[in-house]
Amino acid sequence: MTSPAAARPKPFLGLTVERRYRLIYKPVVFLASLMPLAWMACSLFGWLGFTPPVDVVKFLELRCGKTALNFIMLTLMVTPVRQLARLPNLLRLRRMLGLFAFFYATLHFTVYLLLDVDLDWHQVAADILKRPYITIGFTALVLLIPLALTSTNRMMRRLGRRWSRLHRLVYLIAVLGVWHFYWQEKIDVREPLVYAGLLLVLFGYRWVRSPNMWAVLAPGSTRPAAAVRRLARVAASSALRPPV
Numbered sequence: 001m002t003s004p005a006a007a008r009p010k011p012f013l014g015l016t017v018e019r020r021y022r023l024i025y026k027p028v029v030f031l032a033s034l035m036p037l038a039w040m041a042c043s044l045f046g047w048l049g050f051t052p053p054v055d056v057v058k059f060l061e062l063r064c065g066k067t068a069l070n071f072i073m074l075t076l077m078v079t080p081v082r083q084l085a086r087l088p089n090l091l092r093l094r095r096m097l098g099l100f101a102f103f104y105a106t107l108h109f110t111v112y113l114l115l116d117v118d119l120d121w122h123q124v125a126a127d128i129l130k131r132p133y134i135t136i137g138f139t140a141l142v143l144l145i146p147l148a149l150t151s152t153n154r155m156m157r158r159l160g161r162r163w164s165r166l167h168r169l170v171y172l173i174a175v176l177g178v179w180h181f182y183w184q185e186k187i188d189v190r191e192p193l194v195y196a197g198l199l200l201v202l203f204g205y206r207w208v209r210s211p212n213m214w215a216v217l218a219p220g221s222t223r224p225a226a227a228v229r230r231l232a233r234v235a236a237s238s239a240l241r242p243p244v
């Protein structure tokens, strides 16, 4: 018979989960998240054999925008991946991914403001009011601000249940980000459509996992298996009932 101590999984490198995340995984994810920035710098200055882009402003603007959207998508993927792969601690990385989304979105706006419109605030206002894709992008950026500001443990504790409600805004931000991407694309919309498809899958997953969804299909059930059993019972009993 194995002792309880032997049955317990051995700590990796002798570290607890908390320390593993703090000392290894978080620093690795942090450095990996800075890679798009390093890649942009290498391209810009022709370092490490990278070829500088022809249109620097467009290159930076598009790269930062795409990276921001990628981080939003990654943030939304954390929950499905941790549930499906049974890695509950993956949640510890979500805040960093969300903050990197905000960082790259702010960089994207800064490039637009400093290099594209040369700090011309009238032009910025005119763009926000007259160019629908900029209106959408601006809305997404503004909505990201409260999420970034309330991402600390202290704010989480202070806001309690309201925190989760507020942070559900990330879904709306993702929709606006993909919409902005779709509308700014002049010729080939395949890539934004791939992002839209991925977003639909993520929304579908959340919907299927939501207890409310099953309650709508079969009142009184909050779990998929229970809802399916209940629906099957209702179907069987109505099939057996003699016609009136």
Ligand code: HEM
Pocket: 058, 061, 062, 063, 064, 065, 066, 067, 068, 069, 072, 105, 108, 109, 112, 116, 134, 137, 138, 139, 140, 141, 173, 176, 177, 178, 180, 181, 184, 185
């Ligand atoms: C005030 C806020 C924003 C402004 C002024 C803005 C502006 C722009 C501009 C000017 C472009 C390039 C259009 C072109 O050259 O044809 C662009 C592209 C893009 N933006 Fe934004 N944007 C904003 C916010 C955002 C946010 C919050 C996101 C992400 C969630 C985002 C994601 C993108 C993406 C993915 C692209 C296309 C990248 C590509 O084609 O590779 N933008 N944006």
